Amino acid sequence: MSNTTPSQQNPVCPECGCKNTVKKGKRRNRLQTLQVYRCTECLHRFTSSPGKNKTYPFKLVLEAISTFNLGHSLTDTQAILRRRFHRDIPERTISSWLTEYRWLTTYARLRSHARRHYPADSVIRSHTFHHRQVYRFQVHQAKLDLLTKREHAAVPADFDASALKNYLASIEKHFPHHFFQEAEHRSSKFPLIFIPRL
Secondary structure (H helix, E strand, O other): OOOOOOOOOOOOOOOOOOEEEEEEEEEEEOOOOEEEEEEEOOOEOOOOOOOOOOOOOOOHHHHHHHHHEEEEEEHHHHHHHHHOOOOOOOOOHHHHHHHHOOEEEEEEEEHHHHHHHHHHHEEEEEEEEEEOEEEEEEEEHHHHHHOOOOOOOOOOOOOOOOOHHHHHHHHOOOOOOOHOOOOOOOOOHHHOOOOOOO
């Protein structure tokens, strides 16, 4: 049996739906390089990368939206991105991204409620587990609080998340680390012996 990994398939042509597309060079703008494809049927050229018509890489757009939705102001978001990515992005550009992708960020409508209860730097509670690998455990405290408040419009009247909140709060202190530190195999690599029924 071959151990070779199958190569990634080229994207389908957005114009005619043909699966036979080939790489046809690269397109560069000021901050990123995009792979260009050509359809062998209709000869349409296209790029498959999200945010292909943006000056900034789409990863940067997502980081800006996520940072703002944690509760940071536009000015603070701009400063954080400048420090993290060494890009000076105008506030009006960040504002336009927030407007354009608001339909993707359902949390945006809960942001003002979260800001009243949590400073931006404590919305996410993070803890590192040192098992055979290092894992970062994170809880979005503002969302969790909203889930446990029955009077909030986003929570169904018959939904009780208090047990979930208590469980997540206890993980950092009462977690069975020995299962993950002493076990010989990870669950994803655990040897499975399959015995079919006759």
